[in-house]
Amino acid sequence: MNEIVAVSELKKKYISKYEELEVLKNISLTVNQGETVVITGESGSGKSTLLNLLGGLDSATSGRVFVNGNDICKLNEHELTGYRNRFIGFIFQFHYLLNDFDAMENVLIPALIRGDSYGSAQERAVSLLADVGLADHLHNLPAELSGGERQRVAVARALMNEPSLILADEPLGNLDEKNSLIVENMLFSLVEKYNKTMILVTHDTEVANRSDRRYLLEHGILEQM
Numbered sequence: 001m002n003e004i005v006a007v008s009e010l011k012k013k014y015i016s017k018y019e020e021l022e023v024l025k026n027i028s029l030t031v032n033q034g035e036t037v038v039i040t041g042e043s044g045s046g047k048s049t050l051l052n053l054l055g056g057l058d059s060a061t062s063g064r065v066f067v068n069g070n071d072i073c074k075l076n077e078h079e080l081t082g083y084r085n086r087f088i089g090f091i092f093q094f095h096y097l098l099n100d101f102d103a104m105e106n107v108l109i110p111a112l113i114r115g116d117s118y119g120s121a122q123e124r125a126v127s128l129l130a131d132v133g134l135a136d137h138l139h140n141l142p143a144e145l146s147g148g149e150r151q152r153v154a155v156a157r158a159l160m161n162e163p164s165l166i167l168a169d170e171p172l173g174n175l176d177e178k179n180s181l182i183v184e185n186m187l188f189s190l191v192e193k194y195n196k197t198m199i200l201v202t203h204d205t206e207v208a209n210r211s212d213r214r215y216l217l218e219h220g221i222l223e224q225m
């Protein structure tokens with residue numbers, strides 16, 4: 001099996017003037033190509049911290065983080081920007097779409113940054129937006145979309161550069177029950193359709209049950225459930 005994620009002895013401490021907070025004590029995790037892994041845990045247990053370390057948005061205190069064979073602890077800021085663009089598809093609780101760009105442009109921008117031609121990026125963005133049921137909303141601005149539709153654009157954008165790893169941090173957290181189910185179904189079916197690897201943080205046990213493996217993050221330790 002092809003290992004996409006290999007984390008070992010990962011530690012993260014936040015040190016401020018007044019206190020030292022050891023959020024991640026000794027994390028080990030391996031995720032293979034095509035697997036979906038769910039992480040749950042109480043608020044403040046360090047779930048976002050862990051995803052941010054995997055996505056190269058934050059740096060570890062110690063330990064090793066390999067994603068798709070890249071030792072990301074060794075990358076500098078410039079290399080990390082390229083790493084995130086090429087290998088990682090992020091979906092957060094908030095959509096982070098660019099307000100002045102329409103749905104199609106929001107989805108294709110990562111490919112332009114990667115250096116794709118506008119034509120090929122556009123073709124792919126249109127096809128991904130069709131995958132998330134937004135073929136008729138290509139030219140809507142984020143403000144002209146519903147909350148659920150905006151999050152579906154974010155899902156399409158995360159898949160745009162054919163990422164090795166999708167990191168989804170409570171992507172359904174801001175949605176009502178009906179939209180949450182729609183986005184959840186689209187996310188899982190696209191991950192399957194494109195044989196993607198995903199680490200998903202969620203509080204929803206039904207969503208967790210759709211994954212291949214489930215972990216609980218508690219007291220800085222990641223335990224398989």
Ligand SMILES: Nc1ncnc2c1ncn2[C@@H]1O[C@H](COP(=O)(O)OP(=O)(O)OP(=O)(O)O)[C@@H](O)[C@H]1O
Nearest residue numbers: 014015021023041042043044045046047048049050
């Ligand atoms: N930049 C930072 N500086 C100092 N402490 C931080 C920083 N970021 C997070 N923390 C602390 O680290 C702990 C873990 O935060 P984190 O955001 O990873 O939790 P979480 O599990 O994602 O919680 P939630 O479910 O509420 O999103 C919290 O106690 C938080 O206050």
Ligand SMILES: [Mg+2]
Nearest residue numbers: 047048049169
């Ligand atoms: Mg969080």
